[in-house]
Amino acid sequence: MSDTRFDVLTIGNAIVDIIARAEDDFLVERGIVRGAMNLIDAARAEELYAAMGPALEASGGSAANTAAGVASLGGRAAYFGKVAADPLGEVFAHDMRASGVHFGSKPLAAPPPTARSMIFVTPDGERSMNTYLGACVELGPEDIEAEVVAGAAVTYFEGYLWDPPRAKEAIRLAASIAHRHRRQFSMTLSDPFCVDRYRDEFLELMRTGTVDLVFANESELKSLYQTASFDSALDAIRGDCATAVVTRSEKGCVVVTSKETFAVPAYPVSRIVDTTGAGDQFAAGYLYGITNGRDAAASARIGAFAAARVIEQVGPRVMEPLKPMIDAAGL
């Protein structure tokens, strides 16, 4: 394996989050699936925004949050994702570059506009997302910068990319480049309903070795194998993928390979404010760890630490740099 230019490249839907508090009743009245990513069209976006309380805006997008997290931890990160040439697109690009992430994707001459996700945070800190994909539908193989993929130790993408029409072609191209350069290729299952939409394709990505490292939370894993049993789902994924890392909220995470299975506890959280970005920051910590000389257990601890920090605040990325924090925590 030759020298790397990046530790982690991530690919995903480039989204600006619009975040507001809401009561549980609001979700029921508006038909929003709680805790999930609800895909919406432009008309529904307008309707929900009109009903939404006062909000904050922050750059988001699952894989983009992970890239920003890797950079915040001190890693070398890159990102591919499609924004439009509009004010939200400028905000998104600013935040990526200001985080220290290489972001060279060409913005789309709008319309459609930059994607946005209206995120309703209920009093328990759970987030329910309503995503209008906008410009993300235009991501395709032409957005894959081959030399960035070739130079990244790990390329990681979000399962959400199976929603826009051509992103899967981009991912297959990136996988072939990555493997040709003996790099790791990784994905997150993203969301249990997303798994439900693309179960067979996700399993095929794992079983063909296109993906070497899978991130999932408990409900995504159960959705993947259509089982209520965590243990049987864990057994199943052991045979399907070289490494799986399964997060379980306050129960920590489980790392599964063909040779071993071990658990790592969660970090204590002072107050659950907003769970947005917890999985993304866990992945950031894990990917930073394995590309910076840590073993899987130490990497999972960094992931757990980063996840704990992001749920103590509003927004999907930790505002203060994570590197001094993990140094202080001895990670």
Next chain:
Amino acid sequence: MSDTRFDVLTIGNAIVDIIARAEDDFLVERGIVRGAMNLIDAARAEELYAAMGPALEASGGSAANTAAGVASLGGRAAYFGKVAADPLGEVFAHDMRASGVHFGSKPLAAPPPTARSMIFVTPDGERSMNTYLGACVELGPEDIEAEVVAGAAVTYFEGYLWDPPRAKEAIRLAASIAHRHRRQFSMTLSDPFCVDRYRDEFLELMRTGTVDLVFANESELKSLYQTASFDSALDAIRGDCATAVVTRSEKGCVVVTSKETFAVPAYPVSRIVDTTGAGDQFAAGYLYGITNGRDAAASARIGAFAAARVIEQVGPRVMEPLKPMIDAAGL
């Protein structure tokens, strides 16, 4: 005094905040006056944004924050301010209306675009603002909805309005309407450097009785009378204005009228995260109080409570509704 339609109408520069963490060195290197509102032009805005770290966006503007605070406390609030017909202007208008504030100001067909303030929050929680006024420069007497002023128990404006060219004409018109309907007219001195720019005009507003109720913090008060002595400044304002409310950060506030002077302590703060909006939320609490049957001391306690809540979080407005909080606190 006839029935009111609104408790509080506020008038100010309609601004979207762009908020990021920064070290103290950054302020020095970039020539940003710490703790102050620095007025900037479009070129400087671009330069600072390029140098700024990853940011959050939130609707701001001093008097707009106060209107949102009054509504959050359960009061009837209205606002006048100029945005452009652009995405940031839509965000600003959404947040005002979603807060329950009457906001009917006609947006400007851009350019110039909606105003933005880049706010750098240093590790001590102090905010240093860099404001590009954009569409705010177009606020004028034509934006004064006479029937809203006539129906508001108190009309309140920010001293910052002396920066754009025609807003002072709008304020003088609003004052004449308010007084004709025997309503109170109030202002905040906004910022010590703003006071320095418009000292004589602000004193004239007070001494002619155009303004009945003045809000100031300690440094603004000292700037107004060009003295280092808090006590002599307090003596001076007693003769210049019917009521002055002077905030002193962790030392609480002092209410001054011709008849009495008394202090109200600050509320404890669990952690100072970002002081943006503290003065605005204090004013919201005080104005809500005096227009909802509380005496000056009880009103100042509500103001102190609201200020304490906003500095515990990032952003200029409290994300959760304040009314249940003051009810629970017995205010």
